[in-house]
Amino acid sequence: MSFIHYSLGELKKCLDQKELSATEITKAFLERAQSLNPKINAYISFNEKAVEQAEQVDSKLHKGETVGPLSGLPIAIKDLLCTRGLKTTAASRMLENFVPPYSATVVERLEKAGGIVLGKANLDEFAMGSSNETSYFGPCKNPWNADYVPGGSSGGSAAAVAASMAPASIGTDTGGSIRQPANFCGVVGVKPTYGRVSRYGIVAFASSLDQAGPMTKTVYDSALMLEVISGADEHDSTTSQRPVPKWSGALNENLKGLKIGLPKEYFSGQISADTQKVVEQSLEIVKSQGAEVVEVSLPLVKYGIPIYYLIATSEASSNLARYDGVRYGYRSNFQEIPARDLAEFYSRTRGEGFGSEVKRRIILGTYCLSAGYYDAYYKKASQVRRLLTEEFKQAFTQCDVLLSPVTTHPAFKVGERVDDPLQMYLNDIYTTSTNLAGLPGMSVPAGFSSEGLPIGVQLTAAHFDEQTMLNVAYAIEKSVSLTKEWADV
């Protein structure tokens, strides 16, 4: 097997033993990514300096200089994170030509650790969507079967890893956008506890929910990347001051003494037979590793979707007000057809710059926040959000990690739901509550559907208990050993 399907951990070993150079690795991934991109559309743009940066790492290695834990490893970055000197579009016409003067803290930390930005991964416009179909740059396809969506909004980040167009990537998760595409593409995806990872330099969608996290081939790789990107940041006052544990060094598949909670409300929906089977197999695995399975109840999760879509759209309407055609971003052509007044200046710019899903959300969010409706919608949603968080805290007095499906079904077909926003929103039924409560959550590959599409299981842990969650994922990964079966594109 060529090294192209290797995990970060395996590539790192080859680099340490001087079997491969950073330049060889970066060139190989760049070539593969560029040749598969017309089919998969996982990338919006590539970093033209990637090979040059790899050469610099090699020369450091050659001189015996100390290098970081990700030295020479290429990484795809969701095009929602600012990269200094590299276009950052949020998959929107609004930011089609935006070149940020600074990098997101996550990107800075990856680069400081020696990581190389390979390119900017496709996504739903402003991370709003569950299928990567709202991207201004066209949909990304699922590498397991290009008739299917890769999930969203971090579809490009998931597809890039599944198709070995990058050994690892960064996604963001506001209501499921790391876990759901990881689930659809058969990769590991981790949404950290809210506050673990700095949001500085990430194009804001819903600030009280957004978190960035790794998408990788193995649990170890995710743990390693998470160590690099986590920790307090003076540029983001919502980051936690807690020390960052060495998760990758403490992975342990022995689950003796752990209690795995099955939230019964997550199993009352219409779950596909394949998904059900994969979840049951995972339960057998955790039991065989010594864990005890207990049933728990989270009655308020049934309101997860309405609370999420009220809060996320409200925050989005406020965050997206900055795209007014004055400060930066797209501006309508007023030279040819002048605007009559300021209102027309804004409305034409925003009407042309935003896609229809983004506009739908701005309208809904503005309505929720407007005088007269604020108490009934935004305030009420915030109150129920608090109660939901308390319910989760209560559940974690009875168990250590929750295990559930990520979605009711494996990936759906391109075009199947794009004209039915409500159907699309319902896809997030098992993922949004995690963000509302600020908990860490992840998807770990656990099986395949009868059509050969990957299926993951979702694990959710108490605030800041990423380690226990990663350990359960590690146990599942070891027993199902699917990680070598990469999409054959």
Ligand code: GLN
């Ligand atoms: N699918 C959800 C939405 O459309 C979640 C998006 C996300 O997590 N960025 O809002």
